Amino acid sequence: MRRRSMTFAAVGAAFAAGVVAGPMVAAWAQDTGGRAETYRLLNLFGDVFERVRAEYVEPVNDRDAIENAIQGMLTGLDPHSSYMNPRMYRDMQVQTRGEFGGLGIEVSQENGYIKVISPIDDTPAARAGVKPGDLITHLNGNSVQGLSLQEAVEQMRGERGTAIRITIRREGTERPIELSITRDVIRPQVVRFRLEAGDIGYIRLTSFNEQTEAGLRRAMQQLRQQAGGNLKGIVLDLRNNPGGLLDQAVQVSDDFLDQGEIVSTRARRPEDAQRWNARGGDIAQNLPVVVLINSGSASASEIVAGALQDHRRAIVMGVKSFGKGSVQTVMPIPGNGAIRLTTARYYTPSGRSIQGTGIEPDIEVLATREDAQQVAAARRDREADLRHALRNDNGRETPAAPPLPPLNLPAGLTERIQRMPAEGAAAFDPTKPETDHQLQQAIQLLRGIAAAPNGQRRAAR
Incomplete structure (x- = not known):
């Protein structure tokens, strides 16, 4: 661009x-x-x-005043444009390389508060029980009202071993939640994988940094070795993955596609539009794939889910994603840090903008029975709820995207998927995959596809 x-x-x-x-x-x-x-x-x-x-x-201070003015100009545009002073810019560069100091949460700003999009797996925030949708109202007893998003993030970062008190307001909880969290060096393991029941590969991507695609390839190779050539399908878990680098999302999508468009971006000027296409080579070698998403799946996660869904290369399962369909370009200002500016919207291969709308799963499966109550109450914790959120232009400046082709799954298979856990089912425990209802339904779907006659298996791909 x-x-x-x-x-x-x-x-x-x-x-x-x-x-x-x-x-x-x-x-x-x-x-x-x-x-x-x-x-x-x-x-x-x-x-x-x-x-x-x-x-x-x-x-x-003149510099502080000018920087505050620039910050106000940018944050008034949309929730993702901002100014980074030189130290913030260095921190951002370190973070995209996959190592940084702090709590381990992806955040946005809403009504003056700091809203948690997703805690990163195996970080101080995740271990302390921080959840997507939480509103951080105070840091060390001081209100975050009046702080910019960058200022709040800067306060949450710090040296390993130092503690910070955060106050959280959580939907469904009457009183504020006080947490004391000890900062650590965040080295998120962006790719986790294991073999489920001997023949289903499970791969979880926690974010998209410079290490993600290489880690995905290593995971796929090791799963094949562990399965002894008996791999029947892949679960690609993008739940609570807040996104990251666009080029990594393109490469991860490309890993599962033999041809066709992956994603396109359209900027203010037509000549700045870009398009990425797949090269030959499917690392899953035509195995069926289920992609798991939820409201914490954002940005790069949605690019991957949208590309694989549009090409019918994967079945998307879970609940609707976050809906961040914009592209930010980091523009260095020599000697003065950089600005992160929203410069384009991205579109899935069928021409869909998911800005503010998110990726709709092919098969909706709720994580808990309480999720059904939230859906019924129209509770939302997504991009469209953020202040100054960029509007969606589907059907306005661009033609409406055509409907996706049917899944063509084996007869009766979709009906056997349980939309929510059974009453009285064990509460979700991250250390016990059998309590992960969405994962178990994905495994059941893949087993059903693998058991179908060859013709139906090809159609389901």
Whole structure:
């Protein structure tokens, strides 16, 4: 995607010096097409900046004021655009490489509070019982109201062994929940795998960083060895996977596809549109695949689920995903960190934008019986509920996507899938796969496909 040169640093420097107009500012105003009106608005900014410097009750640091203004401009666009100062930018680069310090949660901002999209497996937050949908209201007893998302994240990060108190408001709980969590170096094991009952491969991807696709290939290779050539199907678990790098989502999708489009992005200018296509080679060698998703599956997870669903390469099971269908480009500003700017929407191979709507599972299976009550009450913890969420453009600027072809599963197989756990079923325990209702239904579906005649097995692929 073409990156435009950014002039925030130059404009900020001019205002910091108390200059409200000059050749560079005037040229910037003309280049953006706003001309006189943009010039007047920049004067407004300069006037307010000077009033704050001169009249605020305490002295104001010029850099802090300018950075706060930039942060406000970006966060007012959508929930995922933001400014990163140099330290935040370095932290982000470390995180995408797969190692960082902190609690281990993916968060967004909602009504001034910090909302948990998903805790990362086997991290301090996950072990402390933090859940998707939790609202963090206080950090060390101080309200998060008034903090930007980046500021809150910065406070939650810290050196290994240091503790932080977080206060959580959780749906269905009357009183706030107080948790003391000890920070750790977060080295998430992004790919986990095991053999279920000797012949079903289970692969869980917890996020999409630089290690994900390579880890997926290693997992697939080892599962084949463990199964002794008797592998009957693959469960790809993307539940509570908050996403990550676009290129990793493309590569993971490509691993299961022989041909066809994986994802496309459409930006403000038509010439910036991009498309990624699959290359030959299916690491699962035509084995049936079930993809598990839930409301914590976001962004890159939705790219993978959408690509495999559109090509009917996998059956998507679970509940509707988060609905983050936008692409953020990190634009470094030399000497001043970087901005993360939403620059495009992405579309599944059939042309669907899932922004604000999410991926609908082919077969809905609830994790608990309580989930049915939440569905009935229309409770939502998804992208569309976030403040300033980007709208979905399906059927507006773009033609509506055609309906997906039928699954063509063996007769009666879908009807045997249990939509929710039986009454009195054991509560979910992450250490006991037999208590994971969605996983058990995925295994049953794969066994049913494997037991079908060859013709039906090919159709189910």
